[in-house]
Amino acid sequence: MDQPIKSLHPLPARESSVVAAAAYAGGRRVAEIMVEEAGEWSRRPGHVVWIGLHEPSLELLRRLQAEFGLHDLAIEDALKAHQRPKLEQYGDALFVVARTAQMLDGRISFGETHLFVGHGYVVTVRHGASTSYTPVRERCEASPKALLEGEDFILYAILDFIVDNYMPVIETIQAEVEEIEDCILAETSTQSHVRRLYQLRRDLLRLRNAAVPLVEVCRRLEQPGLPGINASMQPLFRDVSDHIRRVQEEIESLREVLAFAFETSLMTGQAQQTEITRKLAAWAAILAVPTAVAGIYGMNFEHMPELQWRYGYLLVLVMIGAFCSVLYWRFRRNHWL
Template sequence: MPRSRHGDGTRRTLMARRHPKRKGHAARAKHSHSKPGAPPGAYELPEGGEVTVNAIRYDAAGFEEWSPADATGISDLRRPGKTVWLDVCGLERRTIEALAGSFGLHPLAVEDAVHTHQRAKVESYPGHELIVARMVGLSDGEPTSEQLSVFVGPGFVITIQERAGDPFESVRERIRQGRGLIRGAGADYLAYALLDATVDHYFPLLEELGDRIEEVEEDIATTQSDGNLQRIQHLRRTLITFRRAIWPLRDAVQSLARGEVALFVDDTRVFLRDTLDHLLRIVDLLESYRDMAGGLMDLHLSMVSTKMNQVMQVLTVISTIFIPLTFIAGVYGMNFDPSASPYNMPELGWRLGYPAVMVLMAVIGALLFWFFWRRGWIIGQRPKGGQGD
């Protein structure tokens, strides 16, 4: 049985096995789907899997918090005048069936909750609403995306997560300590608080992404490392993951704020408009970062092209210096016999002919190098007196 609280106290827990977090998400995440031809509302889940259930029941006077050890502890939780929040971490058949039976959840809504490939949306069903959002994060630098399903009905909120770990601890503390309006409001306000915590969790993630973009931009401009292209591609994949999670959620929250769902009263819709404003700011940041990531690719290609042009410039200068030298060497490499005619390279018989040719070649090379240096065409050297000298 739950133990009542009317203030601070030690939480009594009967925790089931904790669902481990996945480490590394380089591979594409796998989501469950209905089999082709399956009837609407059908789903397949393992029985006896790892799942954690936490329950909080509260009103303006106090709260109760406990963790049912199994699915049998889920039934008969609703009380008149109180709001109950069931937080389920993990997908397990007996637990999901107990939730659906105890709270009258529609089969199609349950199917959307357990098939975790859904876009963020709001769906209305008899007796309750289903809000689907996505919680994004970074695990070892890799983007993660987890579906959050929120069932909202008169006097109850049910959250179903794929695994343990969420941004809702601040909401739990507000319930325990009675801060704010949450204990005196209804289930719709609790649903708003959960959505608001999910949205606010995006801000530090986007800030971290912004820092990464600046680091990559600085590295591209200074080091031209071979790994910059991979880092840019990783940033773009991360932004795509975040965009897929955030853009549909904007439309879902907008429908709630506009009053399209009768369960959310006018007082709660005022707060939802604030959440919508946060989402719009996040969308603007996300689009700015997408443009910056696209600019990083252009910058990287420009720096690679500049580096290649510098290499080609060095090779061109070297080749240009050796062109007249090669011409001279080619002329004197012709096999004309001076004894056959006085016009057949008479300087070959001159005792200073070879030193004179070498001095001539050295002078030509030095003059060409000086000319290129004056024009500023030598790598790492600035032109003196402008390009027209």
């Protein structure tokens, strides 16, 4: 088995923005490289340079531009986050923007990955919340035959990794929504549950806006004519499109569930308020009887015959109790109490 080629001279410390930079040949890593020598490695026959950056400076991007001849507009887009997912072609090079997502502190945090893909090189630029692509690199290096395909396979592996990471986010939200639904059906939901449902629905809308445009990106990658994309890779990009459509279906289904849960929580709250109102009205009607009687006797009229009767006070109490008991029985029968 061929041994990986080692770099012949010691390398200086790598910049903090450069996560990884390596050259590959025959599907195997042959050297750790510096940005200043990336262009030379990429021009060697059968070699591919794969550089990973995290929130790089403009100066670092300019150095990469000098090495690979990157377009000014692509450099400008890669420097700034908040780009819409897209695919742009600049001559023989491609510039791809994808949105990443992960759960942080109960909310969906979004990041971006910008990819420069050209003959002999792939450069990834990550912004914001994004899972490290180290597992992607390790998976590719563990499969030299697949990595032998070159830069288009690396592009596919990264896009597939981004799309696959959408599903854990959806599953986490789905589990939380089921818990809130159980609280709603058990009539133990609170106002915080309603607010949480609204937050989750907004987050899912943002996730849909981040994921769905990748369908168009992959559709263009499926079609012939793009530089550096071999026909053998087109089915793989079609598979990524299928995954995105599945993610879209899951999002739409979950948003409907959230809408129903939100409406159910509101209806449950209204029903609880109505029930409380009925109870208050029923007790108010019951208490109205002794209040009215006490109000009459509190007016201190001089001629009230029952005041001179020995059992008058007892009779009034019995009548008050009887009226209140009848009212209580009727309200209980009508499920007001």
